[in-house]
Amino acid sequence: MTTPAPVAARPASPRAPAADGGEALLREALSKAxxxxxxxxxxxxxxxxxxxxxxxxxxxxxxxxxxxx
Structure with a gap:
């Protein structure tokens, strides 16, 4: 039996929730606006x-x- 090749981990989405609950993204959006x-x-x-x-x-x-x- 053949072992399947390992699947590469998907890179994190740039919109993935951050550890700060998205506060950094919110600050960035507010700053731009x-x-x-x-x-x-x-x-x-x-x-x-x-x-x-x-x-x-x-x-x-x-x-x-x-x-x-």
Missing amino acids: SREVIEKIAWEVVPQLAETIIREELERLIKDRETQH
Whole structure:
């Protein structure tokens, strides 16, 4: 009788439950989602804020220049 060849162990699935109950995966997912939300907000807010600051500074510089002449 022939002995069957040993079956290689399946590699652990990347989604296999971790010893911490999946907390590490949850933290990673939450971190990614947080980064995406923060980046989206930054792309919406920063350009508008920069434009406002630049316009105010230009107005101030123009007024300063006019008062010097």
